[in-house]
Amino acid sequence: MLPKQNRLKARQDFTTVYQKGIRLNRFALGLRAYRHVVQPQALQPLRVGISISTKVSKRAVVRNRIKRQLRSILRQLLPRLENGWDVVIVVYPNALQCDYPEFLQQLKQLLAQTEILHGD
RNA sequence: AGAGCAGGCGAGGCGGUUGCGGUGUAGUGACGGCAUGUCAUUAUGUUGAGGAAAGUCCGGGCUUCCCAAAGACCAGACUUGCUGGGUAACGCCCAGUGCGGGCGACCGUGAGGAUAGUGCCACAGAAACAUACCGCCGAAGUUUUGGACGCUGCGUGCAGUUCUCAAGACUGGCAAGGGUGCAAAGGUGCGGUAAGAGCGCACCAGCAGCAUCGAGAGGUGCUGGCUCGGUAAACCCCGGUUGGAAGCAAGGCAGUGGGGCAAAGGUUGGUCUUUUCCCUGUCCCGUUGAUGAGCCGCUUGAGGCGUUUGGUAACAAACGUCCCAGAUAGAUAACUGCCCUCUUUGCGCCUCGGCGUACAGAGAACAGAACCCGGCUUAUGUCCGGCUCUUUCC
RNA sequence: GUAGAAGUAGCUGAUGAGGUCUUAGCGGCGAGUUGAAGCCUCGCAGAUGUGGGUUCGAGUCCUACCUUCUACA
Numbered sequence: 124m125l126p127k128q129n130r131l132k133a134r135q136d137f138t139t140v141y142q143k144g145i146r147l148n149r150f151a152l153g154l155r156a157y158r159h160v161v162q163p164q165a166l167q168p169l170r171v172g173i174s175i176s177t178k179v180s181k182r183a184v185v186r187n188r189i190k191r192q193l194r195s196i197l198r199q200l201l202p203r204l205e206n207g208w209d210v211v212i213v214v215y216p217n218a219l220q221c222d223y224p225e226f227l228q229q230l231k232q233l234l235a236q237t238e239i240l241h242g243d
Numbered sequence: 244a245g246a247g248c249a250g251g252c253g254a255g256g257c258g259g260u261u262g263c264g265g266u267g268u269a270g271u272g273a274c275g276g277c278a279u280g281u282c283a284u285u286a287u288g289u290u291g292a293g294g295a296a297a298g299u300c301c302g303g304g305c306u307u308c309c310c311a312a313a314g315a316c317c318a319g320a321c322u323u324g325c326u327g328g329g330u331a332a333c334g335c336c337c338a339g340u341g342c343g344g345g346c347g348a349c350c351g352u353g354a355g356g357a358u359a360g361u362g363c364c365a366c367a368g369a370a371a372c373a374u375a376c377c378g379c380c381g382a383a384g385u386u387u388u389g390g391a392c393g394c395u396g397c398g399u400g401c402a403g404u405u406c407u408c409a410a411g412a413c414u415g416g417c418a419a420g421g422g423u424g425c426a427a428a429g430g431u432g433c434g435g436u437a438a439g440a441g442c443g444c445a446c447c448a449g450c451a452g453c454a455u456c457g458a459g460a461g462g463u464g465c466u467g468g469c470u471c472g473g474u475a476a477a478c479c480c481c482g483g484u485u486g487g488a489a490g491c492a493a494g495g496c497a498g499u500g501g502g503g504c505a506a507a508g509g510u511u512g513g514u515c516u517u518u519u520c521c522c523u524g525u526c527c528c529g530u531u532g533a534u535g536a537g538c539c540g541c542u543u544g545a546g547g548c549g550u551u552u553g554g555u556a557a558c559a560a561a562c563g564u565c566c567c568a569g570a571u572a573g574a575u576a577a578c579u580g581c582c583c584u585c586u587u588u589g590c591g592c593c594u595c596g597g598c599g600u601a602c603a604g605a606g607a608a609c610a611g612a613a614c615c616c617g618g619c620u621u622a623u624g625u626c627c628g629g630c631u632c633u634u635u636c637c
Numbered sequence: 638g639u640a641g642a643a644g645u646a647g648c649u650g651a652u653g654a655g656g657u658c659u660u661a662g663c664g665g666c667g668a669g670u671u672g673a674a675g676c677c678u679c680g681c682a683g684a685u686g687u688g689g690g691u692u693c694g695a696g697u698c699c700u701a702c703c704u705u706c707u708a709c710a
Contacts, residue, residue: 184610191576
């Protein structure tokens with residue numbers, strides 16, 4: 124689990140990200156991101172949600188495992204991510220063929236493209 | 244050695260580093276209605292998925308509504324349906340009976356009633372529930388034809404006629420055989436008969452009665468008359484069970500002041516009886532708190548484990564002991580060490596298919612709690628001893 | 638999580654409450670017509686989601702699964 128302040132939970136937040144956010148897709152993952160327009164000193168922490176439907180796999184074991192792996196990656200990257208964003212990661216059926224290093228690579232690329240991820 | 248049949252245990256073990264959920268203790272910060280409350284965070288201790296958590300097919304607990312409780316009868320609903328037991332309950336489990344299958348270990352079984360009634364049984368076939376198409380018979384009756392013997396009459400080879408024989412027709416007797424079909428009126432054999440038929444007898448199957456064994460379903464034996472299609476996972480009858488509906492997305496989350504209305508009201512499919520019961524109920528306004536979030540429900544339970552006793556068993560009782568997930572966009576992930584097990588390959592030993600050793604690989608399969616239990620069903624990898632049959636050797 | 642509905646030719650549908658072998662439209666294939674194609678005419682092939690059971694006989698009755706869809710804050 125991520126820290127509570129970094130979780131995206133409310134249904135309203137998800138819909139605003141889907142409607143107003145930018146979109147990016149990779150082989151197995153998609154990214155929706157929305158930047159809050161507020162005063163810089165009052166920036167909220169970055170919040171992340173993961174969306175994975177039963178179309179990816181009907182088995183809950185598979186879906187939960189993918190979510191855990193993605194959360195584990197995000198936890199490692201969290202100190203390097205910029206505040207003020209709401210992010211939703213969408214998982215596509217291609218993810219069944221991927222393993223942990225591939226998720227790591229794709230997620231890094233997506234976050235770097237949107238400039239949420241700081242350089243090393 | 245091969246083929247097979249029923250089970251049982253468990254779901255690899257001990258760790259390390261970085262992280263997550265619950266909870267206890269201690270600290271820090273913020274809020275604050277000042278309550279050792281809420282949120283965040285730090286340290287530390289402890290704890291953290293399954294045998295099916297799954298399908299949602301049954302049975303309960305729990306909650307709300309249908310305005311209280313109990314009882315009787317009727318109606319309705321329920322595929323509930325061999326017997327006895329177990330259980331909180333069940334459509335579940337255990338033990339047994341009958342029937343069916345298998346050489347066997349063993350397996351399956353929706354197994355009340357077809358003589359309470361109704362319906363259906365296509366095509367074929369004479370006929371599908373009580374009939375006769377082909378056929379068999381000539382016993383009985385009527386009648387036709389022909390023949391022989393006899394009798395009567397006379398014109399002596401013709402006519403008539405009784406009985407008998409043969410053939411045919413109608414009435415009749417039969418259900419053995421043929422054919423049809425999933426199914427045809429008990430089956431096989433012998434006798435019997437005009438031909439036949441349980442008409443008689445023997446054995447077998449079925450039915451009824453009696454005796455006996457058993458708690459019972461039923462088993463065994465004897466006797467008897469004479470034989471009755473299938474379908475109830477068709478309607479139905481009988482027995483049995485039974486308040487209904489919704490489902491944790493159920494449902495709950497304040498205190499206080501004032502005023503109005505109703506005086507008797509309230510049964511759950513129907514009717515009736517009894518008992519008391521329940522009591523104030525409901526609406527409006529003011530006030531502080533609370534706006535769809537948070538909290539409670541939420542995990543101590545028909546609980547787990549062990550021992551003893553009772554029981555063939557399912558299971559029950561007693562005693563001891565333990566507290567064992569409670570998340571809410573939903574907690575278990577990433578990397579890695581050692582041991583153990585298995586597999587491949589190499590080397591060595593010998594009794595030649597086993598043992599020892601080294602390296603490498605794998606530890607999987609099915610699969611993720613969402614209010615909680617008891618079952619069923621489905622998915623699925625390893626190991627462990629049992630039992631049966633066949634073959635070979637000693 | 639809970640509750641419910643439906644699966645029939647390639648697609649969209651129908652099927653008198655068990656009876657042989659059901660069946661419509663579009664599409665496919667073949668033949669005819671045409672110089673060739675289209676339209677038209679004639680013909681053909683092709684399915685009851687899967688497994689088990691009841692029955693002489695299941696699309697239909699019973700049962701276990703599979704798939705798809707819907708509703709509920």
